[in-house]
Structure formats: structure tokens, C-alpha cells
Amino acid sequence: MLYDAQHALEHPEVAAWVLGALDPDDLAAFEEHLQYCEQCQAEAAEFAPVGEGLKFAAPAVTPPADLELKTVSAVQYAAMAQWRTEPEPGSRPELVPKPSSTGKASRWWHLHWTNPMLSVVTALGAAALTAAAFIGVQLSQIAAPAVVASFDLKAQPGQHGSAMAAARDVTGGYAIQLTVKNLPKLRNGQFYECWYAGQNNRPGNPELITAGTFAASNGTFNMWSAADPAKFKTMQITVEQAGNASQPGKIILSGIAQAST
């Protein structure tokens, strides 16, 4: 039956009748009308499944903003755990490409020299990593540690790309899962580096702790750092040139830690 706008204006009660929301007086009058009005009978038949569907409507709730990151991280953590216990060359994405030894060595020395405190933190991280490797932790047998901070990294002016990262509190440091998209292409000898920056970080007084290096403009990388994201709240992605540690690389992405509840 065609929709009759005029009739609808005269008897809009049909919708409330389907919902069971008519007042008693209107209910009696409308049900009497309904007995002989084909238009209202047709409308009621059309609205009935809508009213029924409303009873089963999913709750009007919205997931927390960081659930996407937590979910992707949970899958990556499970995958990482399996890869460590059941290595399957060929089906395993590249985790953390080895950094350029020349560039990294110089950069580390530079940081330690400018801020001795960082060398202690870094040494603790390295020791923790070595200890974990020595003990041979079977990640698949433990529950995924909680995400303590997440980062939504945005492109700096004139740059492009994006990234999301999650830091998990694990014994002796923080495991980081970083997913990058559409980063600027690298030239020969270049690589990306992920950094934690402290609040007093500035030229001449670097408060930087590396989280790792990688060489793909798209992908997911698992890294490790001793930096506490509650203290080193800024994450940056830079483009570095192997063998050139005199100047920090150009910052292409940056984001502030969002503490997870």
C-alpha cells in the first residue's frame, strides 16, 4: 500500500501503538479505528518488525578510543609469543631490522656523554633485554602485560604518514609495538628511528632514549626500551642517516603518551 501522507497526519498514533506507548484514552479510540482502517493496518504491519527489532537493539555504548590499539597489540603480542616459541621463517614479518652500526654507535656515545643519567637507564634496559634472552622467557605461557601508554603519532608540518604505538610494562622495561603507515620514502643509507623524548628535551640538551630502528615505511615493529612512558611522554619517529650522528635526524612523526586506564 502506498504511503498516504495526509492519512499519516490524521493518525500518527499507529507508531506509538506499535511501541505500546499510547495513553489509555488514545489506545481505546485508536484500536476501534484500526479495525476498519486498511491504511493504519498496513502501517501497523510495516512498523511491527521495527518495534520488535528495537527490543533487541544492541546497547548504545561506544568502545573506548584506545580499544583499537589494545586489540591490535593483543594480536601482535600473541603472534610475537608464537614466533618466539615456534619460529616459522617465511611466514614471519620482519621484527626489528638491525640498526646501522656506525650511526648507532656514534649516537649512543653522544647521548651518554650529554646526559650521564641516560646511560644508566639505557644500561638497565640492555641488561634487562640480555637477561630476558638468557632466561628464555616463554612468552606464550604468560598473560600479555597491560598496555600502560598508547601513542597516536601525527605527521609534522611538511611530512606525511602516521603511526600508533602501545607500550607494555614488562619486567625490566617496556615492550613497544609500533605500527607505521605511509612514512616518507628513505634514501640510500637512511633508516627510521623511534625515540622517547623527555620534557626537557631540546637542542643541546637531548633527553632522548631510543626505542629502536626500522627500515620500512609501512608495517608493525616490536621493540624494547627502558624508558618509562610516564616520564618520557613524547614519542618521535625520525629519519636517520647512517654514519651521521652529529645532528638528530629530521622528526617526521610525533605524539604524546596517553596513559591507559
Added chain:
Amino acid sequence: MSVTQAAERLAAEEADLVARIAAGDVGSPVAELYRRYGKRLYRFGVQKLGNEGLAEEMVQETFVRLWRTASRFDANKASVGTYLYVLARSVAADIRKRPSSRPLLLAEDVDVPSQPDSVDQILDSMIVREAFETLRPGHAEVIRLAQEEGLTQSQIAERLGLPLGTVKTRTFHGMRALRTALIERGFHAV
């Protein structure tokens, strides 16, 4: 492009995302499927488990199980959406069995809303919510007050400070708009 062609293309695209996960890519394909289904799964979790924290856990575990079983996914047997809901239902059942997830209230003290059982019903419940969210606020409010709070038209008019006639016409036009939105989304009952 017809609706059928668009649906087939979407199904093929999502099957490809699952194939990439099966091949070991646990980055962007997982994120993309989350963006498509995360909100619906979360709502399903809240509906099934009655707790937002448990719903979060259910969503995460559903995607972990998707990763674990991705190589066994057969696009000829089910859509990715249906497959995810089958996994989610299983995860929710496991969470409910856990002693720590059980409510402290006695069963008779808990007001349990109507719950869908089959995957089709689950998908319908998501579609209804999404269709409802497309309504104009004025239409949505009068329907919500009638449906969720059980108010009559005159009670709604009083609550919102509107003339009774306005409430009646808003209810009518809201229900029509909702029906149209449901049809557009393939709600099978209308």
C-alpha cells in the same frame, strides 16, 4: 554498481584481509577489521556480558582467535562478519564461565535484557542500533523514551515540554525513518 556487487566486493576485500592475517601480517589488516567490526563486537560484548571491561576483553580475545584460526577461514562458508560473531560468541561464553566474571548478584536480582541467540539475530541487533543512530535527535528521543523507559505519549510530552501532537508526529516520522534505515542496511525482518 549494484548492492549485490558491492556486497560481494566487500566480502572479497574482507576475506583478503583475513588471508593477510593468516600470512602473518598482524598490523594493518587487524586494524582495518577492527575499524569495521570493533564497535559492533563491543556492543555485542556489553549485551552478552553486561560489563564494559569484560566486553573489551572479549573484543581483544576475538581478534586473537581470528589470528589463530585465520588460515582455516573459508569465505565460501561464511562472511568475515559472521565468522567474527561466531568467534565472539564463543569467547563471551568462555568469559561467562570464568568464576571471576560471574556477577555477585543473585540471578533474580539482575535485570537481564532480551538477548539474541543466533548470529543472524546478533547482526540484526547491531543493525537496529546503527539504524537508530541515523535518526534525527528529536525523533530518536521520543522513540527511546517510549521503548526504553516505557513512557506513554503524554508522559513523553511532559518530560520534553512538547505539545502532545508534536510527540505523536515525531514518533510516527521517527519510526518511518527507522524502517527506511533498516531496509537500507538489509535488516531481514522488515
